[in-house]
Amino acid sequence: MTRREAILAGAAPLAPLAGQAQTSQTQISQAVTLPRQVEKWGLYEAAFTAPVPGNPFTETSFSAEFRQQNRVLEVGGFHDGDNTWRLRFSPDAEGEWTFTTRSNRAELNGKTGRFVAIPAAGNNHGPVVVNNTWHFAYADGTPYLPFGTTCYAWTHQGETLETQTLGTLRTSRAFNKMRMCVFPKWYTYNRAEPPLYPFERNGTENDYTRLNPKFFQHLETRVGQLRDLGIEADLILFHPYDNWGFAKMPAEADERYLRYVVARLGAYRNVWWSMANEWDLFRNKNLADFDRYFRVVQTSDPYQRMRSIHHSKVMYDHGKPAVTHVSIQDDDFTKTQGWREAFHKPVIYDECKYEGNITQRWGNISAREMTRRFWLAMVEGAYGGHGETYLNPEEVLWWSKGGTLHGESAPRIAFLRHEVLRGAEAGLTPIPNAYYPGAARTGEYYLYFLDYHQPVEQEFTLPEKVKFQADVIDPWKMTITPVAGTHSGKVKLALPGLPFQAVRFRKVA
């Protein structure tokens, strides 16, 4: 983000650059903890100890300018309890960076620092960004195909269950995105008080002027653990399933909360912002409120992380510029083309019902149907979303509390992600007028899903003069059966005459 961009994004006008730079080179505060280096897209954190009078959330302002040569980013700081103040920053370029703080308190004002962003290493590919209009990639160019699951309230379940959830995510290998709420959840199968509250709470009363640092420390630990598992945290900032008041706070409390979350969590490279779950079900908010949340997040986030909003029946206008991708609750995948063309943004069916056996129809589709939906989304040029809702005596349903997976779709989703899409990591484009839904990387990779059709032979049209290897894929049995020989142009393949098969063609290397 350039300085101009930072200003446009809502940061206050900056003081003259020269003076600032001078200050940052000459004064290093001694009351701070300042790391010397950080990986590009890593999390740089500067901690300051400063006693301040009054309410630190409302009476003390604290932010910083981070600077690399002529580039300046305005970054919010935050109070982290007691006398602790923190600045977090995630540099997107290697090399030397400096910062200077700004505060209405002398103890926190004009503090400076310097550090070096070293090359990203290991699995650090940077944040996910939109790539090629309808797809995603990490900032280093590594393709990212979202395979999301849903554990709305998993960070409010206590250490044992939360650790189990992380273990399940690690071993299933199916998912690289998690839809999760910041606030605790009150809903069927979710009728417990959370271990921590996001605001100071006295009995049943919240003090919306005082955020609870312990709550957010816990949350960011979990977000960091997801990051380390290669999982994007699609953070749902508001949701209507509330028993405590968080769904109907005063507007200024909403905004203070949003800026605080962005200041604390925005530097985690795996964070996505979802303004709401089922925004149209809030009784005390209207469309203008959600427009405002987009604006607040967009103007306070120096990194411009992914932003979306999820609906129940009334779709938010995903054409609005603040929306980075289309987050859909629907299960008619034939609508994809319309949305792709209308919005020119990636389409994720974040909620297309969940595998399970509960009495609610959104939570009781079969494993085969859940698997089928990931395939239908994929061949339409979109992405599916998983959730699981199997009843158990403890009422620990994955979709909300996490824990373990009881169903049969997750291994099939892992199969699709890791095996089937080899060669299509940069995402698929739907094939126009395909006889069966299919998507391709033109000239390289073609994938058709035959759904309930069961032909014993089928003709496909490939480019002429390019040799392709063909595979017949059984998405449920997780088998990939190569067809003998190579193929070009019009190809007639013998098929097993069974429903729910797929055919893949890949260019011979």
Place this chain on the structure above:
Amino acid sequence: MTRREAILAGAAPLAPLAGQAQTSQTQISQAVTLPRQVEKWGLYEAAFTAPVPGNPFTETSFSAEFRQQNRVLEVGGFHDGDNTWRLRFSPDAEGEWTFTTRSNRAELNGKTGRFVAIPAAGNNHGPVVVNNTWHFAYADGTPYLPFGTTCYAWTHQGETLETQTLGTLRTSRAFNKMRMCVFPKWYTYNRAEPPLYPFERNGTENDYTRLNPKFFQHLETRVGQLRDLGIEADLILFHPYDNWGFAKMPAEADERYLRYVVARLGAYRNVWWSMANEWDLFRNKNLADFDRYFRVVQTSDPYQRMRSIHHSKVMYDHGKPAVTHVSIQDDDFTKTQGWREAFHKPVIYDECKYEGNITQRWGNISAREMTRRFWLAMVEGAYGGHGETYLNPEEVLWWSKGGTLHGESAPRIAFLRHEVLRGAEAGLTPIPNAYYPGAARTGEYYLYFLDYHQPVEQEFTLPEKVKFQADVIDPWKMTITPVAGTHSGKVKLALPGLPFQAVRFRKVA
């Protein structure tokens, strides 16, 4: 049909009733074969031998007035080869009937006859008519729920195969309606000359002024055999899959053919008229032609048999008064409510793809999917349609040639028809806003189909103070498992947690 209706329906104005009645009582021709009695809704046939010069199809008119007391119906006669002329009539009321012929030839003019319509017996329930707006019944009030199959060209396959088709229909017990073409068919898997042609044919040239009585004798034998099996013959009068010219005849040949078919076959109580298969695929006909066919059939048919028209992509306006029911090619059953409300007529998904394994996507859905579609149609308050297209070396595919059934859906359709719908014989009304699609006979019978949902328990709402017995139904395994006890009001049932189950409630007798 009253006399006024007969006139409105296009019959020529009648001579004074008194004189006609007198004639019919005093002159019985000796050159005729006249049965003395016929069952109500049976087929009365009077045969006359009369040599006539010239072309009997274009130069001789022949019809009759059938009369019971003050009621007069104008009935077309037809030439049946050599010197034979026939009148067919199906009385819809018991008691004495008389007739008087009219012709431009003295030998065929003024012939009279008298017979008695005796009570219908056995399986003769009369023709099918629309009943209760969205349903059907036989004329005697016996409910009729259409369970149709499709053998487009089965009457052009020769004795062996045609007899086999009839045997299959008898033993499968699944179907009580047959979609079938009058004309032979030229299409994939159908590239043979038929044994008989509908017109006199010299090499590759048809004489459209001379119909071929042998062709129609054969056809009506098959229609009669269907009748005796309790199967309605949904006769497709035109279709575009033509190699002989029948899809592009001159308008006057079209009309002569239609009047001839109506005169010959209209008296078969199991005949329905479908103006066309895929009317929008004809290259040489337009909407006005099909409007005209409806008009010709409507005005020449004394019985007003069921009339419909089938489309490929462009739906005919089923709101037109000549259309008795909505004949649909589609497989989105959620459209049913819109059509029910738009047209206030019964809705039949005559073509919702076929069970099979050929390469065409309309002919390769799985048996489970075909079964599912009959259920989806039923719980939306509509009716499904079957066809089967399994490849075999002889290329005898049921959908066109008949023969035997190779698939697995037909027994499930028979199960739905004979077992599941016991108590719902008069047809089902969709339950508004049902949580899962369901249809009912309010207060008596409730049927829900859970499709890919697999809850382990589910609440249903029944009328209070009425006792119902509940069954869990597996449409594929064809099991009906009664639930212990009786139920009223809000009922929570334990379910097997498997997809594709159904639940039925029936009032305790």
